[in-house]
Amino acid sequence: MKAKKSILLVTIQDDYNIGNRLQNYALQYLLTNHGFEVTNLKDRIETSAGVKENIKIIIKNVLSLVGIKKYKKQMLIENNMRNRYMANKQFSINNINNIIQINHTSVYEEDWSKYSLGIVGSDQVWHKWFDDGYELPYYYLQFLPKEKRVSYAASFGFEDFPAEDKVQHIEGIQGMNKISCRESGGCRLVEQVTGEKVPHVLDPTLLLTKNEWENLIKDSNEYSKNQGSYIFVYFLGNITSEYQKEIDKIANSRKTKIIDFLNFEDENISSCGPKEFVNLIKNADYIFTDSFHCCVFSILFNKDFKAFRRSQSGMEKMFNRIEELLVNTGNQDKAFGGVSSNIITKDFQKLQQASLDYLEEILRDRK
Template sequence: MSKIGILTWLHNENYGSVLQGYALQKFLIDEGFDAEHIDYNASIKTKVLNLIKNRNSLKLFIEKWNFYQIKKVCKNPNLLKMRSHRFNDFKVKNMRLSERYTNPEELKGTNGKYDIYISGSDQIWSPMLLNPVFYLSFVEDKYKKIAYAPSFGVSSIPEIKKNKIAEMLNKYDRISVREEQGTKIVNQLTGRIVRSVLDPTMLLTEDKWEKVAIKPKDEKYVVCYFLTFNKEYYEKAKEFADRKNLKLILISTTKETYTLDCDIRIDVGPSEWLGYIKYADYVFTDSFHGCVFSMMFEKIFFIFKRFSDSNANSQNSRIYNFINIFGMDNILVNDINKFDFYSEINIDYVKIKETLNEESKKSADWLIGAIESEG
């Protein structure tokens, strides 16, 4: 049996990143494949060198240090340590991991350990933080290279990075991407016609996610999960919870969250995060994976824009792609002052789950076909 090595983001303490990594491996193992994650966690030196070499956005690089800034304002740093522990514990208990690698040179040593390499999902192909490792640049040409649902995260590639990305894309045997916009980017850069597939989290059924979700002690609550701080969003969520006579729970993501007078949950690992969504009465989110799991658990939820559409670095495309697939435009908050949060929200989960099952099968068939194909 061929051995598969998966490379994706696993170490940024982002719920969606870890859960999509878990989902892809879980799906492959359940289908009878021998798959493990290549445990890549770049050293600080490697990250800085990649920043310089690939002319990445310094602003975006600095924003990645938000977690470290949180430590300065968090009133109980031990809760941050507990969150880290829960992330690590989730990976140890639920995922097969290789030995640890910290730079591209070490990764070259994986050649011969795997027959097939898969670039996993999430925004690992973002040109803003271009990292050739996630394009499998270290893999020798004799091994099969597959991309399953990676995202560029943007609608266009900066001119200065087009040639480099095109060169790396052309070395793949099979490519799929997560968003329709990504298919256009690949076609423009390489001439190849590729298809969009579902995020790996949607390859697993609801009952499989229920098995790893931990039920919170809280009952009757609205949960907020925003990746970008927007005080107006939180104020609207607070007003909504008060009018519904529900508790408001915020899952912390940014240092600004700690300036709010509300119930902030810090020590939340992937399983706890799933539980907060599954058992919520309502969900407010600007997160793609927040939307995915709200849909998976059939919640009433509201989708907020994380970026202005005029922002050149906007990552709203993945939200729009999700909405278009499942027909959920009625819960997208385009204008917070005009959106009616209190009228009856109609989410046709019978139709949505039919679509999910159909699209999940198509995506699963593509992936299995890519693995089993010759060449």
């Protein structure tokens, strides 16, 4: 039997971020279905908490046990946040293949010659998140030969190159063999550097069918399966008074309860990971969110939902990708406050096919 060819998949490995875990799973799923063995790089080594941090945790636990109200609530929230992190981490352990932990400098010391290709994406991989001069070269795959560097649905998360990182972005883009971007704005940035148009492709979560997602979530926990009638709320930014008024209006008219997925005072909610997240969206009566991936699954499962602009400092541009998604899927009426008039409508089915064709193109000669 012919041995499977290997691909190195480089994306943001963040067990605090459910959307990130689901897009990682989706792209790995697509690559595996093309007959490749996928190895995932994790770009930071997890270490145990330092001595001081452990002492602080012990003190808070003791204070909560003796009944000091402030610390009891704080410890409940912190414990439940850890439960969510562990649920997400367990999803990665069970569903993300062959994770290799590496840092941005030691990656250059390893031998990656057995891999036919390196793929970076999706998510905001070309956005500098840390004060680390090696971060962007890592996500531009500069530890691999140029002919092995390709992107799928890479995202920048901004509309203009930050002045302090512009040189690294230009060098990184020029060093790629093939590029595709998740947003039209990213395609325009690449064209500024190369003078050539690059494919606009969909987030990989949109390339799996409803049935394929249902197959993944069939063993989600009982809590996510047995909630009856409810409204699902998932806001990564602040829920403003205006947003809350809209949520309450629908909840009161439907006379149904609200499940807030980020309510860390609720132990049951906090034990839910990516599978339960998808299942709760699937079974909800109505959904309110400022999250791109929550919108994705609301559309895939044909749900009633409302998408909001993120109310969070520095995140004002985050709605651009949601706007594109809503317009291209014919859901612009789901945007609270409407969408921008300058969004160019593209045929969603054609985008899906173009995305699959691009994957086939970059993989064809590597099989």
